[in-house]
Amino acid sequence: MRSRSGVFVGNLVFAAVCMSAAPIFLVMGYSTRHDDTGPGWVAAGLGAVGTVMIPVTAAIFTRKEFPRITRRDRAKDSAVSYGDHTFVMSAPRSPQGTADARLVRADVLEASFVRYSPDGEATFTTYHGNYAPTEFMPVIRLRLRVHVASESEGAAGHGEFETTGEWRVPPLCLSAITAGRLVVLVEPPGPAGPGEVTVLWPRSVLLAGTRTCRVIDLEGRLTEVTRRPVRQLEQMRISRSVGGVVMAGDTIDLRRLDAETAGRYSALADRARAVPEDLAPVTEPGEENRLLVDHLPGEQGEFGTVGRSWSRRGGHLVRARFLEMRGTTTFQDHGPVLDTVLRIRPADGTPAFDAARRLTVPMNYLAVLHHTKELVLQVGPNGRSFVVDWNRTNLLAGVGTAKVIAPDGREFPLPARSDALWPLMNLLASHGLSNPGPVLDLRRRRMRAVAGTVMDVVRDRGQVPTDRPA
Template sequence: MRSYAGVLVGSLLLATVWCFPGPFGLVVGCIAWSQGEDWAWIPLVAGLALSVPIPFMAVNHARRQFPVVTRRRDEQRTADFPYGDSTFVLWAPRSPQGHPGARLARADVLEASLVRYAPEGEASYTLYGDTYTPDEFTPLVRMRLLIHGTEGAGGADGFEVTDEWRVPSLCLSAITAGRLAVLVDPTSPTSPAEPTSPASPADPTAPATPAAPADPAAPAAPAAPAAPRRPPKVTPLWPRSTLLAGTRTSRIVGLDGRPSEVTRYPGRLLRHMRISLDAGGIEMTGDVLDLRTLDAATAARYAAEDERHRARPEAPAPVTEPGEEARWIVGELPGERAAFGSVGRRWSRRGGVLVRARFLRMSPTHTFQDHGPVLDTVLRIHPADGSPAFDAARRLTVPMDYLAVLHRTREVVAYVSPNGGAYVIDWARTNLLAGTAPATVIAPDGREHLVTDPAVIWALMNLLASRGLSNPAPVLDLRKRRTAAVAELLMAAVRDGVPDAPTVRRTV
């Protein structure tokens, strides 16, 4: 378990190396001063001027490297709009524009695989000044899509298309969920031409004449192969895809002031998107669209869709569409390895605890790291002492494998300092709780249990942390000697949380 003090000391040494002329000048000036040299003040002043930035550089570098949140420094006391407990606002980069006559449709992701993601920034930060989605830090994904011809399930005119697309890291969860919003260009498939007799070689300008009737007695000539039908171009709309996938929350406030939940209602969302496109683009404030702020004609169209939904309610879509294993690219994306987590003995003895927080907002910046983008985030943290939750605004590097499961959960795990003043985000525990890797418990008798319930995983993490037991892996082996004292307690948590859990296999 890393500590902020250790990272700060390392950052201080690194900043000293970066600004080495400053300390060197101080040393030279001190030696010259001790020898009574008149010019000693020159290296002293220069060294002091170059050494003053060192502590500030060290603090800023440590804060960027270490995901610690403090209430004193990071609490968000005012917000542009109130965040509800289930709110998640995602300001994703804009999608490329499609054909002016393209139609909006739903696409189901049948298969997906990561083609390329290989930036060369190593662990350093890379800053771009002109774009939020540089190709170097945008995964290239190959997908097979089923384009629906109607708003709901596939119509008779649906078709499949396979291609490679650049997917912004903030929108990777739309692939895992399996629902995309796309623009389909109005390109008609090619059709074969009518057969004609060739023009005379002696007169290339002579018009072609219709072919003569074939002799019934003559052998039939082989039919010319039909020209291949070319599917129209498909352009994914990534911010709208996160809305369709349920990653972003969506609410409508009607003309009567009554709110309505739209999250995970893909048919209704598609109709809303079409109205927005016709109106030239309507931006939600946070995750809420207030019809009372729109023009009368557009608001009336939204209100009509609201009445249609009330008359014929739509069933909410599942969190993820069937066939998730065929598009599970989470394991191919970079990020910290999922684990039950490491524990500092001193931290545990002094009363350190784990808490859960929740992302309320994410927005991109111009800075990237290899294992994830640097995002401006807002977190709602629930203190361990039972005091009211508070919202903290913090710039964080968020792993890409966690971003790919944002449609499932926006929760994170943090370990709290014994005095309750600092909350450090633990990405290993967060990834395990989010399901980026399977959590497995091996019983003392060798039987292996796959744990999928987040409540059980959370209980196991807390039991291990409270007893100072580290397990930096997603597999918890209770046959080991160090876990013997708490094995029965941990197995009770597994049995109570997963009654009649099937045994996967016996580990020898």
């Protein structure tokens, strides 16, 4: 992982090259200062301003590019009340379809990467008035099973058909594919067969359980609706029929709706209480046929690098959790630039605090966002700065799998999101040991000091070797 000083130096060199004329104007103006001519002073002024802007521009781009968080990023008071399990997402709006189109569920049977070729040549590309440019959306080929007759209509297993096509997927909504549950609009069938299928991506992320969903009824009671797809589909149909229902954060407050719409939601809640719905799985069976992380841009999952000076002076790792993600009109090739709110829990036992920071979030992390919203931060020795470590974050989130090779050569594979990953990362960081990659080989000489402790952690988590030395 690059250091902040390294990023700053790179940006300083780039800014100096782009503004190389400024120092020349400054020298020319300074050399003609005794002539008492107007052009000389103008040249000197322009040169001075341009020269000062070189480090200023480098600092601005470094803050934008380098994911460091400080106390000044502490989130201000917000209208959204963030619980520990809250996750608010603002995604691009979906097409509404025709009045005759049916809103139903579709299961993702297979997903394959087709292409992703953004036109952005600069580090950051900003659009004005275009929230989701198509060139920053990967094209994914999907095979779907569409449930034309919904479960609530008592026709499970009937009224289904399969369709295959290519869709441009907003990066924020990639986790809906991995989870395997989508919301689609199906147009009325024609002579050639079933009607056109349109995926509603923001609603799909809601149905997948990535976004949390709660409902406050007319009596003020709060009900958790996350990962209850039957009820959520019915809520979406009610919302669509009335032209939309405002979701404040992750909550629908029936007390803010008109009487007729609130009554329909209340009737749905009564039916849900009478016949409780089972919690849907985090991911539908067959995720291996839908997992796209190896084809999407983003950092590789690894145990991470460690600066020896950083470790000796008290630098350490902490975990944080995303509470909110909102899209912006700025994009990077390997992920969208998002306005985020994250909850940081310091290791010294001080109270957790929320930080608001604009970050570039890798696409391969977004593809597993339904599994976890956690991320790993490197804490500076002074405890006042936090740097997002995307390599460790991706390994912890399940982007790729890790493996430990014992001193005797036996291999211990660690499943995705294994409980052993976090203590191993902390152990390596506390000893100042870098391991850039997902394979931790204890046969290396520099790993001897921690080999015994690593094996204790692996055994405590019940990991079984796959190979034994001959």
